[in-house]
Amino acid sequence: MYETTYHRASSIDDAVAQFAKGTESRFLSGGQTLLPVMKQRLASPSDVIDVAKIKDMIGIDVSGDTVTIKAATTHYDVAQSEAVQKAIPALANLASMIGDPAVRHRGTIGGSLANNDPAADYPAAVLALGATVKTNKRSISAEDFFKGLFTTALEDGEMITAVSFPVPAKAGYAKMRHPASRFALTGVFVAKTKSGDVRVAATGASQSGVMRVAPIEQALQANWAAAALDSVTIPPGGLLADIHGSADYRANLVKVMGQRAVTAAG
Amino acid sequence: MSTVKLTVNGKAVSVDVEDRTLLVHLLRENLNLTGTHVGCDTSQCGACVVHVDGRAVKSCTMLAGQAAGSNVTTIEGLAKGDELHPMQAAFRDNHGLQCGYCTPGMIMSAVDIVHRHGGKLDEETVRHELEGNICRCTGYHNIVKAVLDAAGRMKVAQAAE
Numbered sequence: 001m002y003e004t005t006y007h008r009a010s011s012i013d014d015a016v017a018q019f020a021k022g023t024e025s026r027f028l029s030g031g032q033t034l035l036p037v038m039k040q041r042l043a044s045p046s047d048v049i050d051v052a053k054i055k056d057m058i059g060i061d062v063s064g065d066t067v068t069i070k071a072a073t074t075h076y077d078v079a080q081s082e083a084v085q086k087a088i089p090a091l092a093n094l095a096s097m098i099g100d101p102a103v104r105h106r107g108t109i110g111g112s113l114a115n116n117d118p119a120a121d122y123p124a125a126v127l128a129l130g131a132t133v134k135t136n137k138r139s140i141s142a143e144d145f146f147k148g149l150f151t152t153a154l155e156d157g158e159m160i161t162a163v164s165f166p167v168p169a170k171a172g173y174a175k176m177r178h179p180a181s182r183f184a185l186t187g188v189f190v191a192k193t194k195s196g197d198v199r200v201a202a203t204g205a206s207q208s209g210v211m212r213v214a215p216i217e218q219a220l221q222a223n224w225a226a227a228a229l230d231s232v233t234i235p236p237g238g239l240l241a242d243i244h245g246s247a248d249y250r251a252n253l254v255k256v257m258g259q260r261a262v263t264a265a266g
Numbered sequence: 267m268s269t270v271k272l273t274v275n276g277k278a279v280s281v282d283v284e285d286r287t288l289l290v291h292l293l294r295e296n297l298n299l300t301g302t303h304v305g306c307d308t309s310q311c312g313a314c315v316v317h318v319d320g321r322a323v324k325s326c327t328m329l330a331g332q333a334a335g336s337n338v339t340t341i342e343g344l345a346k347g348d349e350l351h352p353m354q355a356a357f358r359d360n361h362g363l364q365c366g367y368c369t370p371g372m373i374m375s376a377v378d379i380v381h382r383h384g385g386k387l388d389e390e391t392v393r394h395e396l397e398g399n400i401c402r403c404t405g406y407h408n409i410v411k412a413v414l415d416a417a418g419r420m421k422v423a424q425a426a427e
Binding site for chain 2: 001002003005008031035036039048050052076100101103105106180181182
């Protein structure tokens with residue numbers, strides 16, 4: 001790891017102010033992605049601003065039809081939260097499948113979204129549920145937030161503070177886990193909103209990061225059942241192809257994971 | 267350089283380290299607690315697992331500065347004098363190790379698993395929850411046996427306290 005200067009922020013304002021002082025600052029939350037990347041010398045921030053201990057950044061609030069998870073809440077705490085398990089069980093389930101127990105003890109929802117790894121789990125939930133990403137400056141809809149591989153709408157020095165999820169009528173998540181990294185080889189989140197709209201998002205599939213899956217949405221809109229996807233074909237164009245799976249393989253995975261997610265949603 | 271103050275195995279320590287220092291290096295190089303191992307250095311293998319404020323974490327994926335003010339327990343902090351922790355004793359009795367390199371991390375993860383699941387632990391859960399710890403010798407079978415054995419012993423020990 002190259003040299004860096006560590007700062008522990010005491011508040012959201014303090015974090016933003018400290019960030020602005022560095023020549024090439026990065027916010028550090030759980031560090032489960034940023035630190036490995038720094039160790040590989042693929043990132044060399046002049047300053048890291050630790051936001052994980054800011055009180056206003058930690059916690060879960062369920063009020064009415066909205067689940068709000070503050071940005072530095074760990075995957076473990078989301079998975080264990082009885083409030084999340086009750087309101088959006090698929091979201092708690094998704095959090096329980098990220099990485100391994102030690103990673104879930106440190107990794108956070110805000111860190112995962114800000115990084116926007118094309119195979120990360122949370123982006124699928126945020127996009128399928130139509131969540132809103134809140135920052136120190138504004139609220140950003142899921143549609144506007146994800147901008148492709150490792151790219152988001154966040155501006156320099158802008159920090160995610162919370163994510164608000166509308167509680168759906170039904171939702172489910174299924175993923176084919178890479179057995180070593182536990183990232184999604186492909187993961188699909190299906191949701192039916194309380195107004196009856198079906199929204200489906202896939203992660204680990206597209207070359208441009210998390211994506212909506214229109215053919216599955218249309219099929220499930222007509223008939224919310226795994227069997228409704230039997231005749232659906234996902235075009236492999238634009239899908240990831242690497243040593244772990246070809247684009248054709250991933251196209252099929254999108255369908256199969258979609259079916260498993262619907263079954264899980266009930 | 268920064269001064270990092272934390273509690274390690276019950277003792278307050280203050281260490282001057284570069285800001286880029288990882289917790290595992292503070293433990294091994296500054297405090298000579300070499301029971302915590304570095305295996306893969308890429309957050310995969312779990313040889314470096316320690317407890318920070320009661321939760322198992324990979325100490326190769328945490329800056330020393332992030333642990334400032336925290337309570338850290340390493341493999342050296344488990345035994346009470348000459349009396350092994352029930353998890354350590356169960357690993358010995360069940361032959362839960364061969365080369366031993368992964369063992370400190372296995373034991374720290376295993377203690378965390380038992381703390382989180384208490385009496386509801388079964389074989390499937392142990393195998394699933396040990397997925398962040400890699401062993402290249404044992405085939406895991408005796409490790410799983412040891413964890414289940416220790417879970418029983420820890421329940422008995424807790425009841426006795």
